[in-house]
Each structure stands twice: as C-alpha cells, then as structure tokens.
Amino acid sequence: MHQVYGAGEGAVFALRGVDLAVGVGEYVAIMGPSGSGKSTLMNVLGCLDVPSAGRYLLDGTDVGTLGENELARVRNRALGFVFQSFNLVPRMTAQQNVELPLVYAGVSRRERRERALDALAGVGLADRADHRPQALSGGQQQRVAIARALVTSPTLILADEPTGNLDSVSTGEILDIFDSLAADGRTIVIITHEEHVAERSHRVLTIADGRIIHDRPLSDRRLAAGARS
Known part of the structure; x- marks a missing residue:
C-alpha cells in the first residue's frame, strides 16, 4: 500500500509499500517519529483517507x-475512534456523547440510552452519565470517549495518542481498560510515542519514512483488517 500527496518534484511519499495484516483480537501499537507516516496509516485504517x-x-x-x-x-x-483530545461535545452529557454514533445510525431513543449506559458502566462511569465534560477529569473524559467508541460494537478500535493529555494515574487507568478490551477479544490499533504504552500491547510496529521497519507479529490470529502493497 502506498500513499502519495501531490505530484512531480513536490510529491510527498507518506507511505511506501506498507504490507500489514491485523488479526481479530490483536492489540497493536504503532510507533515512529514525527513525519514517519504513522498518522497517515491511521487515517487509512480509519477510512478517513484512501491509499494512492x-x-x-x-x-x-x-x-x-x-x-x-x-x-x-x-x-x-465498523470503527471506534479514540483521540488524544477526547473530542467530546461540551454541551452534551456523558450519556449523550456516547449516544452520538447511535443517533447517526438511526437507533431508537430507548435503545440508544440502554446501550450508552451499558458502555459507560463498562468503563466505570455509570455514576457520571449526567455530567458534562467540563465536570469530568481528563481521565474520565477519555473513558467517555472510549465508551462512545465501543457503543456500536465496532470491528476495529483506533486510538490516536489516547494517553497524550493524561497524567500517569489516568494513563494507567486507560491502559487497564484497553487491556480488558483486548482480553475480551477486541481488535485495537493504537498510535503512541510512549514506549511504556506500546509495551502494554500484543504487537509493536515501528514505522519510519513511510515504511514498517520493525514488526513483532502474532501469527495465530485470523485476519480482521489488512493492507496490501
């Protein structure tokens, strides 16, 4: 898989022949320096961009x-997104934020409420459903964002620097949630520049200059998502 922006002498080769398969239930971390192509790869995996x-x-x-x-x-x-900046709607409660993907999917109000409350309970925030983001700590806001990512039962969870704005205690809480999700068989791809975060995953990819230069694979999982060069 290749991703090129622009043409001629001004062309930027963001991805160069990436060949990647992520199996069902894998918890994969992607690491790399700024400009390495990891954000471009995440955009492709998240269907926010189409490969060239x-x-x-x-x-x-x-x-x-x-x-x-x-x-x-x-x-x-099919996709659940978790971002560094949480991306919660300030005027909405935690429950309403979690319900948003279901609103867009046309799910009934009663089912939306039930599924949102279940998702919040799953991240330990059942008692914060009526709180707006400004009344929550950073770690709690990220847990709401994770609940929102999970509420549609997605095929793939994509997390872009999910602990980047959190202190060490909150980071540990968020990583514990990802550990639990992975133990339940969820498929997770996380971008991080922090080695201690990547070490919690099952597989670490290192990307540089648009190429995967290191991959510690799991060979015994069937494919859920793949990219072919």
Missing part, C-alpha cells in the same frame, strides 16, 4: 471500492 495504490481490506471489504456514503457508514458502525 494498493488495497485496504476491513473485515474482508475493500474500502477503496466504497462511495462516500458507504465510507461514512463504515466509519460510524
């Missing part, structure tokens, strides 16, 4: 063949 060449298969579907509406549905239903 090669294919990206998500649960057996070639996302390059999908139109914009189909891609939007995939992002909403």
Whole structure:
C-alpha cells in the first residue's frame, strides 16, 4: 500500500509499500517519529483517507471500492475512534456523547440510552452519565470517549495518542481498560510515542519514512483488517 500527496518534484511519499495484516483480537501499537507516516496509516485504517495504490481490506471489504456514503457508514458502525483530545461535545452529557454514533445510525431513543449506559458502566462511569465534560477529569473524559467508541460494537478500535493529555494515574487507568478490551477479544490499533504504552500491547510496529521497519507479529490470529502493497 502506498500513499502519495501531490505530484512531480513536490510529491510527498507518506507511505511506501506498507504490507500489514491485523488479526481479530490483536492489540497493536504503532510507533515512529514525527513525519514517519504513522498518522497517515491511521487515517487509512480509519477510512478517513484512501491509499494512492494498493488495497485496504476491513473485515474482508475493500474500502477503496466504497462511495462516500458507504465510507461514512463504515466509519460510524465498523470503527471506534479514540483521540488524544477526547473530542467530546461540551454541551452534551456523558450519556449523550456516547449516544452520538447511535443517533447517526438511526437507533431508537430507548435503545440508544440502554446501550450508552451499558458502555459507560463498562468503563466505570455509570455514576457520571449526567455530567458534562467540563465536570469530568481528563481521565474520565477519555473513558467517555472510549465508551462512545465501543457503543456500536465496532470491528476495529483506533486510538490516536489516547494517553497524550493524561497524567500517569489516568494513563494507567486507560491502559487497564484497553487491556480488558483486548482480553475480551477486541481488535485495537493504537498510535503512541510512549514506549511504556506500546509495551502494554500484543504487537509493536515501528514505522519510519513511510515504511514498517520493525514488526513483532502474532501469527495465530485470523485476519480482521489488512493492507496490501
């Protein structure tokens, strides 16, 4: 898989022949310096960008063949996103923030509420459902974001520097949640520049100059998502 921005002498080769497979239930960390291509790879995995060449298969579907509406549905239903900056809507309660993907999916109000409360309970925030983000700590806000990522039961959870804005205590709490999710068989890809965060994963990829230069794979898992050069 390749990703090129621009053309001619101004072309930027963000990904150069990446060949990657992530198996069901794998917990994978991607590391690399600034400009290495890890954010570009995350954007492709999250269906926010389409590779210039090669294919990206998500649960057996070639996302390059999908139109914009189909891609939007995939992002909403098959993918769960967790960001460094939480990306919560300030005027909404924790419950309402978690419900958002279900609103876009057309789920009924009653089912939205039940699923959102279950997701919040799963991250230890059942008693904070009615709180708005400003009334929550950074670690609690990130747990709300994780609940929102989980509420659609996605095929793949993508976390971009999820502990980057947290103190050491909150970081440990968030990593414990990811450990629990991985133990339950969730498929997780996390971008991080912190080695102690990457060490909690099952597999670490190091990327530099748009290429994967180190990969500690798990060979006994069947594929959930793949990218081919």
